[in-house]
Amino acid sequence: MKILESKNVIEEGDPVLIRFDDEVTYLIEVNSSRKFGIHRGQPIELKDLIGKSYGDSLDFGRAKAILLEPTLEDFIMKARRESGIIYPKDAAMILMKLGIRSGSRVIEIGTGSGALTLALAAQVAPEGKVYTYDRREDFIELAKGNLKKAKLLSYVEFNQRAGHEPFHETEVDAIVSDVPEPWNEVELIKASLKNGRRIAALNPTYNQIEKMAEALEKSGFAMIEAMEVLVRGILARPGKTRPEQRMVSHTEFLLFAVKPAF
Numbered sequence: 001m002k003i004l005e006s007k008n009v010i011e012e013g014d015p016v017l018i019r020f021d022d023e024v025t026y027l028i029e030v031n032s033s034r035k036f037g038i039h040r041g042q043p044i045e046l047k048d049l050i051g052k053s054y055g056d057s058l059d060f061g062r063a064k065a066i067l068l069e070p071t072l073e074d075f076i077m078k079a080r081r082e083s084g085i086i087y088p089k090d091a092a093m094i095l096m097k098l099g100i101r102s103g104s105r106v107i108e109i110g111t112g113s114g115a116l117t118l119a120l121a122a123q124v125a126p127e128g129k130v131y132t133y134d135r136r137e138d139f140i141e142l143a144k145g146n147l148k149k150a151k152l153l154s155y156v157e158f159n160q161r162a163g164h165e166p167f168h169e170t171e172v173d174a175i176v177s178d179v180p181e182p183w184n185e186v187e188l189i190k191a192s193l194k195n196g197r198r199i200a201a202l203n204p205t206y207n208q209i210e211k212m213a214e215a216l217e218k219s220g221f222a223m224i225e226a227m228e229v230l231v232r233g234i235l236a237r238p239g240k241t242r243p244e245q246r247m248v249s250h251t252e253f254l255l256f257a258v259k260p261a262f
Contacts, residue, residue, distance in 0.1 A: 008053045010067065015075075015149065016049060017068040018058070027070055027078040029149065072122050075150040076115045082142055085115035086178065086202065087251050089231045095123050097256050098174040098198045103127040107167055107192060109185060110134060110178035111158065114143025120176070121152040131169050133161040167192045178202045178252075183215035190219055195261040202252040209253045221257040228253055 010016060010030060018026045020040065028036050032047035041060040054069040070078075073088045086094075094116070100106055104124045111117055111134035120130045134140050140158050147153040159168065164184060171194050177185060182201045189199055199221070201212045209226050216224055232247040 008055070010049050010052050010054065012050060015070045015151075016054075017070045017074050018044075018065050019068055020063055020065045022063070025074075025078075027074055027149075070150075072119060072150075075118050075146070079113055079115050079118065079146040080142060081113035081115070083112045083139065084251075085113055086119070087115075087248060088119070089229045089248060090202070090252055090254060091116055091119035093227070093229050093254060094176060094200050094202075095119060097254075098176070098200055100124060100174050101128075104173040105169065105171075106130050107169060107172050107175045107189075108132040108178070109176065109182070109189075111139055111143045112178065113139065114146040116176065116178065117143055117147060117156055118150055118152060121147060121155040122150075125152065125155045128155065130156045131159065131167070131172070132156055133159045133167070135160065135162050164188070173197055175199045176202070180208070182208075182212050186212075186215045186219045186221075190221075190259060193259045195259055198256060198258050201255040201257075203255070204250070204252055206253070209255045212255055213257075216255075216257045220260065220262055222260050223258040224255070225257075226253055226255045 012030055012032055014030050016028055016030060024039055030046050030049050032050060034046050035043040036046055037043045040063040052067060054067055056067050058065045076088055079085060100123045102124060105128055106120050106124060108117060108120060108130055111132040117130060117132050124130055137160055140160060144153060147156055166188055170192050172192055173194060174197055175189050175193050193199060203209050213224050230249050233244040235242055235244055
């Protein structure tokens with residue numbers, strides 16, 4: 001899978017992030033029969049990228065660009081979306097707190113546009129599996145397209161589910177919930193999660209995480225904790241370094257808990 005490989009020469013079908021000197025970026029897949037329109041200059045003949053290396057520059061006269069190998073963050077932020085997405089700042093904390101690694105089996109409740117699915121799939125590869133569930137078929141198809149672009153589709157199993165139905169999998173290593181009323185799923189989560197393993201629930205409001213924390217405690221879960229991850233950039237410039245005025249602030253509250261042996 002190309003996202004898992006370290007390579008430098010660009011080939012047919014490879015993903016490329018084109019970054020212009022004005023910070024505009026495009027995430028494309030090299031297709032020798034296609035042109036790609038850009039905001040400055042003539043469309044790019046994608047066949048001209050074949051044989052170039054990641055890190056090479058392109059000169060468009062009044063504009064310059066650099067060819068980069070996309071990171072997981074690029075795939076997440078450039079994903080096609082019809083719903084809010086989980087930002088990399090939150091996805092990274094979820095992966096760390098749940099201990100997800102290569103070989104892990106993970107249930108995701110609420111596929112949405114597949115942004116978090118991308119992060120989970122990249123982390124469990126090449127031996128693990130993500131079992132993702134959503135009630136909407138159009139979201140599932142959208143997420144499949146985003147996973148396919150990142151060459152991660154084979155690590156994910158998609159399921160349509162109306163809610164309140166048992167999951168097909170048991171003894172999984174982690175469960176992530178991104179649905180409006182996760183407290184209705186606690187007993188189903190408990191039935192599918194291994195003892196000693198962790199759950200993450202994502203919700204945007206205090207009321208939701210409060211109700212979920214109460215439901216987890218009543219069900220016997222331990223180590224219940226909630227947090228918010230904020231990211232503020234720094235303008236690093238000689239003699240006038242300062243924080244940026246805009247920041248990625250509230251997106252979701254993250255609630256974590258452990259299932260003990262009952």
